[in-house]
Amino acid sequence: MAKLMPPNNPRSTARHLMLSVTGTLLIMTKSHTIMIVDDHPLMRRGIKQLLELDSNFDVVAEANCGSDAIIEAAKCQPDVILLDLNMKGMSGLDTLKALRNEGIDARIIVLTVSDARSDVYAMIDAGADGYLLKDSEPEILLENIRLASKGENVFSDAVTQYLSSRDEQVNPFSELTERELDVLQEVARGMSNKQVAFELHISEETVKVHIRNLLRKLNVRSRVAATIMYLENKQY
Structure with a gap:
């Protein structure tokens, strides 16, 4: 008879189901669950198709607005949420704040076209675990999502530069006349x-x-x- 042994941490990124079958140890890796939040159907489909290239990802929910994202996140409890910034209705920033206020502990990664410093700082300050740009190469984007699912904070190169300069406490108005x-x-x-x-x-x-x-x-x-x-x- 197969003996089921629960993982030490059911929400860790290294989830495994261990089955002892006739003395042989088999390890079955469980997928990381993903929710995609974007108001463009074509973008959601493209992201989903990209994630399907990795068998360790399982897209369990999609939402086209912030209010739906809050409902779906509470229901599905995904490991990772890919969140667009500029959406109709509730903005990505307001959605992020609402998700955190609801106690959603998923890794929330902003996936957007905006590389404006103000957007980056606002989302990071509100609790985002990463900030990725949609114009990233598919392979790089996929790798960053893998890292995020393992608990790492992930940022596109331009965003990393912004965060580094912010840490230096440079006067942001020094170039203004x-x-x-x-x-x-x-x-x-x-x-x-x-x-x-x-x-x-x-x-x-x-x-x-x-x-x-x-x-x-x-x-x-x-x-x-x-x-x-x-x-x-x-x-x-």
């Missing part, structure tokens, strides 16, 4: 372009140019992201 910093301060106060122009005695078109330049220098994509960065780093 004095006028660009003035504009940013007014934007952070919630002023419109017209109000900023009036306050600084410059044209509205000049304000737009300054905002475009400071967004590029700060490597963020929106006024909101620039405002968040400013408020988080006002000591500089």
